[in-house]
Amino acid sequence: MITGASSFPSFCFGSRILKQKHVDLKFLLPNFIITRRSLWSSSPPATSSPRFSAELIPTSVAPRSLLPSVSPSSISHCQIIHSWIIKSGKYGGFGFVGDRLVATYAKFGRLDYALNLFEEIPHKDLVSWNSMISVFSQRGSLRDNLNILRRMRSEVGLGFNEVTLVSILPACAAAQALDAGECIHGYAVKTGFCIETKVVNSLINMYGKCGSVDAACRLFQAMPLKTLVSWNTMVMIHAQSGFVEGAIDLFNSMRRASIKPDRVTIMTLLQSCADLAAERTAKAIHGCIMNSGFNSDVAIATALIIAYAKSGGLDAFHDVFHELKNPDMIAWTAMLAGYATHGHGKETITIFNLMVKEGLEPDHVTFTHVLSACSHSGLVVEGKKYFEVMSNVYGVEPRVDHYSCMVDLLGRSGLLEEALELIQSMPIKPNAAVWGALLGACRIHNNIELGKEVAERLFESDPLDPRNYIILSNMYSAAGLWADASRIRALMKDRGLKKSPGCSFIEHGNKVHRFVVDDRSHPESEKIHARLEELIEKMRRIGFVPKTEFVLHNVDEEVKEGMINKHSEKLAIAFGLLVKGEGMPIMITKNLRICGDCHSAAKFMSLIENRIIVIRDSKRFHHFANGLCSCGDYW
Structure with a gap:
């Protein structure tokens, strides 16, 4: 049996560790003594010195019991434990300790130490190899991971297990290496690991991150047991891939399946609601937040504020903010951003003054929102004032974003x-x-x-x-x-450049409906176009004249009118009038800036139909009511 470090002449890395000076172990021993008192073979050595070294750790203590009882907080602390393990003569018999040290060195950013130690572990088992795969995966080093897999098979003939697959698939996802991920998938199918829920969840995540959302959906649908992690992964990859409507549909399916969402679900979905201005879904998630006990979570409340603000719910996001007992800087900033996006410059300034009164120090992000609010509201004097005080009073030097806001203003x-x-x-x-x-x-x-x-x-x-x-x-x-x-x-x-096609979104019936110019794909297309033609005829009778100068083609006026009357915003408004109850506001999101003709038409439509119409374009909100817009035609 191997009894000492001298039995390991090849352990040159361990030798270097042993040569290092002793480090103060005062940080280690109290926790060690309290949690492992029964492991001492005799009373701890008496000492009057305030400093401790690795020799003070009793040799009878098993190395595998030492690492769980202490949490090294630096490389030097890790080295103390490492040196003691070598001196104890028990290094060779406890591969578990070596695996833990490999992970700990990597955690502190010393991959070189982790690699050296891994190579010098004499009897590497599957846990050892998996530890190194996990280290490389966390660093996104797919090439090194694949090399480790090759060595596992060729050098020691080890096969993979569930942990191996779950560890390497995130590296494939991070590198967007779909080919490598598909090979791992093939191995999982061949070896029967595709019945393991954790493996399937990792595969779903890999396919989603690699842009193959369809493959992720097929795996998800085929799962006999869908866990909360499975649902969260699907929601996240849909949201991150731009399929925000799909993310919201999945949330509704979760509720029907009686799956209770957690913090991850809620944060991801609130971002999706913000992207699509889905206020109704945001309200449903708000209910889940209250029922799940997350209402005191400041981060979730802030995400809810942002979702309501971007969905047009001014009163709702105001109420959520005031329910917070101790809003942090991020929550205050979310409020500023919400009012700024809606063009409420004076309210933004009021919130800013309240924030300062509460003792919070404004930063560069705070001033970006204040200046943006001044820009959207035409507050030139106020904008100039805050541009000056940000550096003169608060010591915040103007950045490019602040200059951009001032130029815009x-x-x-x-x-x-x-x-x-x-x-x-x-x-x-x-x-x-x-x-x-x-x-x-x-x-x-x-x-x-x-x-x-x-x-x-x-x-x-x-x-x-x-x-x-x-x-x-x-x-x-x-x-x-x-x-x-x-x-x-x-x-x-x-130069191979293309304009992004304009499209408008409106939420109805737990679904987000999408329209493009002259859209005929909607199931209710005929009714929508008929309602729009009826609306335009009413508008003409009271003086509406299409602004055909916004048609950027050299064609006849009649053709221009036909083109501009079928813009996506107008179709979305017509659909909203068909499906929304009498007097209900209509909320629309546009991916581009609203054109001048649609802006004028929305004012007429709000007057004729006696309806509040809210359009969020790529820059700001427009609240149309009684023939007027909240932007004051200043956008």
Whole structure:
């Protein structure tokens, strides 16, 4: 039997550990003595010294009992335990301890130590190999993981078990290595591990992260026993893959299956509700939060505030915030962001002042929301004030985002020259967002000359962003400069750039309905188009004139009217009028900025139908009521 470290001449890494100085063990011994008192063969050695070394650990203590009883908090602490294990002469008989040390070294970021120790473990069992696979997986090192798997098979002839598969699949997911993941899947099928729920959950996650959501769905549907982890994984991969409607559908299926959601489910779903402005689903999740006892969780409450704010529920997110006993900085910031997005500049400033009064120190994110609120509300004087006090009073130096907000504020107010001067005086290099804010202002105020100059800068600094080309092309089209507009669009085509298609979303009947321009795919398509035509005819009778200048094609006026009347927002509003009860607000989300004609049409529709219509576009909220918009036509 091996009895000492001298029996391991190849343990050069262990030798280096032994040569290191003794480190104070005062942090280790109290917990060790309390939890393992029965393991001492005799009373602890008496000492008057306040310092302890590895020799003070009794040699009769089994190494496998030492590591669970102490939690090393640094590399040096880990090395103390390591050196004692070697000196105890019990290193070779307890592979478990070596595995724990490998994991601990890796935890503290010393992969070199972990690798050296792993290579010097004399009798590596499957647990040892799995420990190293787990280490590489946590670091996202797929190549090293695959090498370990190869060595397992070729050097020692070990097969994989459930832990091996669950450990390596996250590395495939992180690297988006679908081919490697499919090979692991094939092995799992061949060896019968696909009956293990944990393995299937890991496979679902891998396929989802690799973009193969259909494969993940097939695995999920075939599971005989779907755990909460299975449901959470499916919800998460749908949300992260952009299939937000699917995530919400899964949540509804969970409820029908009597699966109680946990914190992970709720946080993921609230983000999905925020993305699609699904207020009804947010309210259902709010009910789950109350029933599950998560109402005191500040992080969940903050996510709920954001979901309500992005779903148009101003009163709801205000109530959630005021139910918090001790809102933190993130919760206050969520409130600021909510009011800013809705264009409530004065309310945003009020919240800011309350936050400061509560003793919280505003940071750069806080001021970004305050300046954004001023921009959306046309509060030029207030915006300038807070831009100055952020550095003079609170010591927050302006960043690019703050300059972008100020350029947007000045530009929207028609102060284009002042906005340009601000850019030119910036102590930091302006980025595409800053120049893009000025280009947007040039579009609003039809300043083609300055717009052309700014666009050229953007084409050089950010040549792959199609939005800049579209804005300049739209400016040319609105001015009747069709040749210039065609030239810009041809440039887009040459560079392989495409405009994102506009689409609008509306929630109804536990489902999110999606519309694109002239959409005929909806089951109620005929009724929707008929309702829209009826609505447009009523609007014309009271003076509505389509703004055909927003049709960016050189075609006849009649054709322009036909094109603009079938925009996705209008179809979504018509659908909302068909399915929503009398007097119920209509909430719509648009992935792009609302066009001027749809903005004008929504005001008329709100007047004719005596209905509140809320549209959240890519920049802000528009609340239409009685023929007016909350933005004051300032967007």
